Amino acid sequence: HPMRPQMRATMRPLVPTLLAAGLLFGGPALAQETPRQITVMGSAQVEAVPDRATITAGVETRAPTAAEALAANAQAMAEVFAALEAAGVEKRDAQTSQLNLNAVYEPYREGAEAPPQVVAYEASNMVTVKVRALANLGKLIDALVGSGANRLYGIGFDVSEPRPSLDAARREAVADARAKAELFAEAAGVTLGPVVTIREDTGMGGPQPLRAQAAMAEAVPVAEGTVTLTADVEVVFGIE
Template identity: 50%
Template sequence: MRVLSALLLSAALVLPVAAPAFAEDTVAPMITVTGEGVVEATPDVATLMIGVTTQGTTAAEALSANSAALDGVLARLKAAGIEARDLQTSNLSLNPNWTGYDSSTPTISGYVATNMLTVRVRALASLGEVLDAAVADGANTLNGLTFGLADPAPALNEARKEAVADARAKAELLAEAAGVKLGKVVSIGEMGVSSGPMPMFKAEDAVSAVPVAAGELGMTASVTVQFQLVE
């Protein structure tokens, strides 16, 4: 009994001391906002996806014709000022050309070979001529043209700064409306970065230089910022 009484007495002495600690652990009021920043930048590089498709009565004939046409395209592009580091072939395919699907015995009437070529153009002023050169020597498929920045980091960093400033402005407005003041930053998280919309590409008859409009890229950054609120 004496031991039990001593334990109860110790607990009674500890509880009043521990109570104020809960008051000190009260979480400060906070506000979380999302900010967005957009920086317009002029593209300085373009990427083309062009292809060479050839046919032949045999697989070897189709592949040989494709290789010859692709060699011609590569030679013309290099003559137009495209460096070897900016040329990459990919997605080589060779398939039979089936006919007679409506019969019970379809047959192979030949073969089709396709090879894709990714071309990076750093001198945008010559983009139209580069397209013409590619088509003139055998490229007969255009799978896409995109514009970008050789070094997007400066524009993206500027967009990030604007996103943080936008988040602070929103938080200050909301805090003022609520009758409180904005405290220190508790956390910052980046939600993502992007570029768009893509500039327009206009393809016409490839007899003369293809007209191309590079336009501008909108580099966008989004952040989430959490602030403390002060009474």
């Protein structure tokens, strides 16, 4: 119609507007570069002379009934504890660690129609003794056996103050990690940067027996040997 105003649509590019909005509101985050790092494990061991021990011994008794086996075991263990007390072991250093009662069956017979029958009951009781003076270790073993302990499960040695030896192992472990990192960086043609993180791996447990030295007990010959303390660390270095 000649009187109708004409309307014109104007198409403007949207890119500048979107760019302006992006600048105004911060826009999408720029992708960050992955930090260049190298991760190595360092390990070190130091030896220390133990100054305390742990004895695990016990009494095993067998009787026709469960009640008789337990009664005989209790009596024998009472004598064991009395012997330990007479040998100077404090009550806090002797602790019952395990008590078991098991049925004993007759030997298996091939072709037997009936299942094996119970012929006896066996009771076993274990006691763990901490020995704070290693000079008394042999005498304590004699006291245990002489009082009725018929099972000796083992002797473990330990260090009462392991911190100085562990700290020395930790320093050596970090130095071991750095030496490995420097070697890897040189082989890869990169420059080793600063330390990013250090994490100690504590999953190795306590000190472990390493080797025996000289016998030191007056009664039963027992060698205290040495124990080895281990430190393991994970070190992350930056690389350039």
